Amino acid sequence: MDIYKQYLYKLQKLTLKDPYIHLLDEDEIPKMKEYIRKLNSISFDEGTYHTYFGEIKTIVNSFNLYWTDIMDEAIKEADRCSHCVKLNEIIEKTHKTMLIHKVTQADFETEFLPLNTPLEEQAYNEIVDKYTTFMKNLEEFIHDLKRLDRQEKVDVFAKEQFPKSLKIKNDVFVFTYNHISYLLSFFVDRIRVSIEEIFLRLRNNVRSIQEQSDSYVTDLLTRLYEKNKEHLQIYRQDNRASVELAEVQRSMTIIKDKIEDSKQRPVHRLQEECKYWEEKLSEFQQIHSCMKKLQEEENRVLEQQKLFNSMKDTEIPAPKQKCWENMGDKFKEKLQEIDELKLNAAKALYTFFSVRGPDRIFYSDNIGRYYMDDYGHQCYVLDHGLSVYHVNCQGEFVEVHNKDKYFYDSMGRFYIDKDTQEKLYQIAPCTSSYKIQNDIFVKHSKDCGHSEKHNKECRTFVKDPTDGIILPPIPPVDIQGKLDPEAVKFLWDTFGHILPDVLHDVAEARPKNPIHTLAHKLLTYKYKRTNAETELKKQEADMYRSKIYQDRLEKASASYKAWKKKQTRHRKPDEIDDSEEKSAFNAHVAKQEFIQSLGNYDN
Structure with a gap:
């Protein structure tokens, strides 16, 4: 039985396990089969290696999105039906469930046939029997429903059955998720080749464009050097022509502008893409290595089991018979344990494609x-x-x-x-x-060019995700009071190494939604920096804090000394020297007596 038929058999067996009511009018089974078929049909031919990774990522993220949308609708419907549903609606949903299962069973028989092996025939007959039993149970289900004569009984039935239906629907998605993960484990070598092809193409392109850029800049620097020499020779001449000097200066300005323009080449974006795929390849290599080790372990156990089975006909002493039977059980347990580990590794591979979702808002x-x-x-x-x-x-x-x-x-x-x-x-x-x-x-293509520059006549509406203001305007708040030293230390240790850079970036950008931008920048700096870079930034923050403290201490000390110098110094009586004051007072008295004596000369 091939992998796709195994999926059909196990999926149909899961849906026919117990009678339940479909919550939604849409059946999710055909869509899940479509995802499995799309994964199996991805081409891996020469010239398409670079698209293999992207097509798998598209399918995986689409399945996640479909899973989320359907379960959101199912949860709302289950909640509604559990609290306010009428008997006629439940009976109608049960009839729809029967119709959905009839269509699903017909699709299963069409896809599962022809039967190529006895194992497939056995599985097919088992599903047919289960389907017959399931439909009979649903008919009895409807018969029991019609005997509910009061709304209280209907409510009790609904609260019991609809959460069960919701769980079965989620179990179907979980089973398909496990199967997709298991399926991806078979494609692990192809995925590695696809990522390597993308990374090598970008790396070679980076190297090529960097070499071209370096050669171009080197040529410009050589030309600038020659023009500079020519300018110096003309400048040193006694009879120099201003026209020639101006032409040389103009040529030097043009060369300098070209050197500046060379810095705007697209090599920086290409380097970012190359670095992204390098990190992606490094992450994948860890998963690939783990899965290869598990595969080698499984092959080793299978070889030992094969050797064990080949020796079953050998005569074994009675005391060792029990040990021999235990050995066979141990092989089965070991293989089951390896299968569980392989499934967990396969889930990690699934997460590798979907951990960031579709990378979009x-x-x-x-x-x-x-x-x-x-x-x-x-x-x-x-x-x-x-x-x-x-x-x-x-x-x-x-x-x-x-x-x-x-x-x-x-x-x-x-x-x-x-x-x-x-x-x-x-x-x-x-x-x-x-x-x-x-x-x-x-x-080469004809349109209005709205994607290159703004065109007022273009009917396409383009929304900038950072252009809207999420929070309403808030008046400024005057916060009074001081924080205790422990709170200040906590804030400094937590944000001192990251907040200055973030605030600088926000101040430079001045976005319309600064709170959103600030939060985004904080997370970006947190997860993009390595531990070593974070520690270095913390050391710089501590040095900056120590410098601020030392500067404030020195400033306070200088201010105190200046204030102290201006104050009147209190002296002891034996330290007082008033000779200058007495001399000035005596001179003033003598002057006044002289002025008064002048009146005698008038008489």
Whole structure:
């Protein structure tokens, strides 16, 4: 029995285990089968290695999104039915359940046939028998429902049955999740090749463009050096022409501008992408190594079990018979333990694709669910993420093709057209494409170019996720009082090494939603820095704090000394020297007596 038939058999067996009522009108089984078929049908041919990882990630994240949406609806419906439902509605839902199972059983028989092995025939007959029993139980279920003559009995029945239905629905999703994880473990080598192909292509592209950039800058520096020498020679001449000097200075300015422009090349974004895939490859290597070790352990145990089975016909002494039987049981237990470990490792592989989800924040409008990509374009997600569409300037849906290999050069991001083999430049998969003619960009695709610059006539609405203010305006609050030293130390130890950089970034950006940006920056700095970098920042913060404390101490000491110097110094009586005051007083008395004596001369 192949893997897909095993999935069909176990899934159908799970849904026919106990009678239950379908909460929703939609049956999730066909959609789950579609996910499994899509995973099995992903091509892994030469030239498509780079898309293999992305297609698996799309399917895995779409399944997560579908799981979340369906369970959200089912939880709401189960809560409603558990508290306010009528008997007629329960009977109607039971009839719909019977109809859904009839369709599901017909699909199972169509997909499971033909029967190629006795094991498949046995499994098929088992499901047919279970289906027959299940439908009989549902008919008895309806018969028992009709005997509920009071609403109180209906409420008791609903509170008992609908949580059970919700659990069965979630069990079906969990089973499919485990099977997808198990299926991914078979593709682990292909996934590794896909990630390595992406990383190596980007790394080679980084190296190539870096070499071109270095060569270009070196040539400009050489030309600048020669022009500088020419400028110096002209400047030292006694009879120098101002026109020649101006031309040389103009040439030097142009070369300097080119050197500055070379810093704006797209190598930085390419390096970020390369670093991202390098980290992704490193994470995957850990999962790959773990799964390979488990596979080697399983092969070793299977070889030992095979040797054990080949020796069953050997005569064994009676005292060792019990030991021999225990050995066979130990092999089964060991293989079961390895299977559980392999499933856990496979779940880690599943998480590798979905731990960050689809890496997007979703919004909703009157059209549907959409996200903003890295270039600010509005991309609508349909079929729970399996299809992504972009709205062009005429308001039409255009499917986003994101499977072409892309590269960077000095002019920007480009891809190679499969038909014409032309080099076409494109800022993102959903934007206009250009080709170079006579060193000028010429549009290859025709639209208004809204993705390159703002166009008022464009009908596409693009939303900036940081443009809205989440919190209402709050008047400033004058906080009085002081924090105790322990609280100040806690704040400093917790935020002193990270908050200054974050506040600086927010002040530079001045976003409309500063609280959201501040929180985002805090998390970004926290998880992007290594432990060594964090410790270094803490040491810098401690040094800065010590410097602030020392500066304040010195300033306070200088202020105290200046104040002290201005104060009147109290002296002891034996230290008082009033000779100067007495001399000045005697001079003043003599002067007054002289002025009074002048009156005698008038007589």
